[in-house]
Amino acid sequence: MLYRPLAAIVFFSLALAGCTTTAPPAPASIPDARAAVAPSIPLMQEVTKRLSADDFEGRAPSTAIEPKVLDYIVAEFKKAGLQPGNHGEWLQEVPTVEITGSNYTPLTVSGGAKPLSFAFGDQYVATSYRVTPVTKIQESPLVFVGYGINAPELGWNDYAGVDMKGKTAVILVNDPDYAMETQDGLFKGRRMTYYGRWTYKFEEAARQGAAAAIIVHDTFPAAYGWNVVNSSWTGAQYYVQTPNDGMDQTMANGWVQKPVAEAILGAAGKNLAALTAAAQQKGFKAVPLGLNVSFGFDNAVRKATSHNVIGILPGTTRKDEYVLYSAHWDHLGRCTPDSTGDDICNGAVDNATGVGAITALADANHRAGPTPRSQVFIALTLEESGLLGSEFYAQNPVYPLSQTVGGVNVDALQPGGKTRDYSMTGGDKSEFNDLFRQVLAEQGYVEAAEESPEKGSYYRSDHFSMAKRGVPMFDLGRGSDLVNGGVEAGRAAADDYTVNRYHQPSDEWSDTWDWTGMTADLALYYRLGRLLATGTTWPNWRATDEFRAIRDKDCAASPAGC
DSSP, rough: OOOOOOOOOEEEEEEOOTOOOOOOGGHHHHHHTTOOOOHOOOOOOOHHHTTTTTGGOOOOTTTTTTHHHHHHHHHHHHHOEEOOOOOBBSEEEEEEEEEEEEOOOEEEESSSSSSSOOOOOTTTTEEEESSSSEEEEEEEEEEEEETTEEEEEGTTETTTTTBTTTEEEEEESSSSTTOOOSSSHHHHHTTTOOGGGGHHHHHHHOOOBSSSSEEEOOOOHSSSSSHHHHHHSSSOOEOOOOOTTTTTTSSSEEEOOOOHHHHHHTTTOOHHHHHHHHHHOOOOOOOHHHHEEEEEEEEEEEEEEEEEEEEEEOTTEEEEEEEEEEEEOOOOOEOOOOOOOOEEOOOOIIIHHHHHHHHHHHHHHHHOOOOOOEEEEEEOOOOOSSSSHHHHHHHHHHSSSSGEEEEEEEEEOSSSOBEEEEEEETTSSTTTHHHHHHHHHHTTTTTEOOOGGGGGGGGGGHHHHHHHHHEEEEEEEEEOBBTHHHHHHHHHHHHHHHHTTTTSTOOOOTTTTTOHHHHHHHHEEEHHHHHHHOOOOOBBBBBTTTTHHHHHHHHTTTTTTO
């Protein structure tokens, strides 16, 4: 889990109707699910405690402990009333590839008054998405492409008029509005859009045919320092295996420090600040720099297989429409020992609580009786390695994405008290936000503003693997305004987890946990999920959202579903 400073992290995904844009009906016209049953907190507790026990060794995927973890989850899914959800099987294989670079050459730039050379690690980092023993970029022409964005719905294309074949894109981090204090800009101002994420920039460079892509790191718009880039990009990298071994991707993706970019642009007779200002204006045109870049490295490749666990409660009258519930089962396994010598990162909060929650939700829905729509429950693998389990499912969905109505993903529910508020990550992205607000009012909560929207947290959890393929999704999180203690106490509790337990051996089960907040969370998830499963609406993305066009195209091509 990528930790965020709210007490709980949950998303609800909603498939839009490619053909409809009507908002969800008011709660009075939706079948009432509140009185049906209550999710079992003792069941959630039992599963959470067991999955975070030491003998599960921190649940590292693709290790000797994985079969034991999978057997337990399957057994609990069966007891909750689920049927095998992958064409009669419980497991979905998730093939992965680990690529570790070594023997990096300096990044050299030629064509200026004198050659430039930059060291790996301190000044640049790079990896390859391609399964190949050697990566070599040689004398590739450099092109400054601004923010590297192609957004037809906004009339914006930084690649317009330039052929990137064989060339290397130099790209600014974040998106053009990042410095705004408000969220009123074309790219939602202060709030980061997907166009600001590095994942998008590398994907778009590949779609444009670039040989390589290099992002210019800048701490403020990136929201993290070079140390984070360095630590994240200098070790093993993990990807979902693809039939073409990633050969449709760029040869190399990397980052350079801002002073490195300034030096390179200076050698081309350009100024980074001036080009940045130009790139923030609509109509910007890419700038060939008249320079060539070269660098290379070796790749050690290791392939492995992990598994998602999938169960289903079949629907009745609309059984080919699907509501998803998901949570990742994996954690870090053996990790750096703490002062006591404990080297097991148990992942009790992150994310044994999530698997416990969806098991309890499955049990509650089974006891409440079948719904018109089918309900699918997925325990995902490899979230900690880059959302790979959800990415594989989204690439290879058992149930068509155009027939996926929405769902609930649960990631790291925090022990603690009940709050007065819940917040949405990602802003007002879809019409389901309207339903969320209606249910909050119904249950006596208020909506809190998302903290730090500039960090792009919406794009950094499992739900996003679905969203970027057009299935509308958004995060919900328990807020910080504790009924007992207020905002100050709520933020202190969240900070305590971040500092003292997140991704550490101390993220362990405790019999003294306060379950008041998690009980409220589970009731909210159940209400929203059950409404989706019993309802008829297909809420849409907002008209200017970056994922609307993808979903509209998918739905237009599908005779069934949305």
